[in-house]
Amino acid sequence: MLTFPILVFAALSVALVALALLHQAPTRVKRALTMATTFLAGLFYVVEFFVPPDPATSDAVVFGRNLTEMAATVGQVTQVVAGFTFLLGIYNLVFVHGYVIRRRREGWPNSVAFFISFLAMVVFSFWRDWKTWFGGANPPAWVRDPLPEHAARPHDVYTLLFDGLYRNLESTMFSILAFYIVSAAYRAFRVRTGEAGVLMVVAIILMLGQVPLGMALTNWIPASGQFAFFRVETLSQFILTAVNGPVQRAIGFGIGLGMLAMALRIWLSLERGTYFGQEE
């Protein structure tokens, strides 16, 4: 049972040593390593994509190596690498809020609230799921409610924190947007030009077309026949498909071409900017 923590510890130690060595290396070495890694990683997927697949398995095989199966391993590796961004995020939050509390900066009680909520979530999440992932004894009922009759709403601290607090707080935060939209619509949406007038008419048709009350305004028009087009839901769908669709297509083509050019520049290390060679 101890094998897993030992492996995690060993992997972290190796990663830290490698990171320290990289940190000490001269800039040109770091740059060459970055360029080589980027190119090889990109080349792997190019080869895997362009090699004709085996008709029986649909896998790309080169010199007896199954690249499609290797892609799964590479996918797992990138999951681990990307997972470190979470650690970086946590470190950043702890550092920033710790600094605010130490210096008693304005709003420091909010930073204390961050530490309390962060620790509460971490402790009760790990405690609740510890047995699932690492084995050991069952957590007490107030940490993980085992009763089947409480399945819909477990009576434990974790559920209180997650369902009772987190879900409601986040929903509240986003629903505040509705109030800002109302305020902006009232104070800022002024028809001072012809274009603004078109925008307002289209916005009103789409807003009415999205809700039953709006649709009810024109439901006296027959659903089929020459006047059916003037029903608000039909007008709304017409704007979304016949007017909005081509515009979105054009934007999509533009973005696609830009992404292709950007991907090639990054793959071949041709990109220049803050993180691509300007640090010297």
Place this chain on the structure above:
Amino acid sequence: MPPSRRLPDLEQLLGRIDRRLIYLGLFLITLAPLVGKWSLPLYVSRPPQLLYQAIEALPPDKLVVIASNWDAGSQAETRPQLIALVRHLIRRNLSFAIICTAYPTSPQLAQSAVEEAIRLESAPDRWPYGTRWVNLGFKLPDDPWLRSFSSSITGAVKVDVHNTPLAEIPVLRGVKRFGPEGQVSMLIDITGSATIDKWYEFLGPTKVKIGLACTAVMAPEQYPFLDSGQLSGLLTGMKGAAEYEQLLHAPGFAMPAMAGQSFAHLYIILLILIGNVAVLAARTRGRRR
């Protein structure tokens, strides 16, 4: 003599209305239909009908993958979508797997929504976890992982959300690939984030059907994909969820909530018009002078 005080014009008067009063108006106008349980007739548009028909046409012996990529911030729109879609899958007797790639909190939110859908269909005995459905948890949506997931599900995911190896989960036995020649017939992305583009990119070559249920603000970008057939159907925000509930004849959260949304939209339109009447009045007065 004190200078004569000019009366404020309509635009100035409207500008002086306390914004908290406007907020209170929105709060009450949204709340009243919900508390009063007002219901309004709903017209089902074409995109939800297409999704409904796509699910109706799925082969019964294949799995559906649901990418549940929403968090608590967009749950008013996306949770009823997930519940309605899962209810349809249960009625069609189609097994499904949940995967989350946008938010670390999504697996738990999806789990509770699916369990609610199963309860609403009175199917806890017929739909046990592991035998008819599985939650594969959260994975970071980097391109290499999505690439490997699209070519081999069991190669990219090793354990489910409860740390059970996939080989021990009956519903995933023999499941590997997407598409007509694979074991997964459809992927439905229920999302409050820009996740669908990656599915087009990586699942397009497999020819698997792709369905989308997204927040209302994201939907306009998806109409070209619906027209081209890359998207088998589309649910737009809470309206999409309500329309799907109507198609299923299974009212849930979304159908009554649409009354609240209706009045909120009318309120906003009314405010825009009032604001512009003032501008128009000022402009007309200026011309007269």
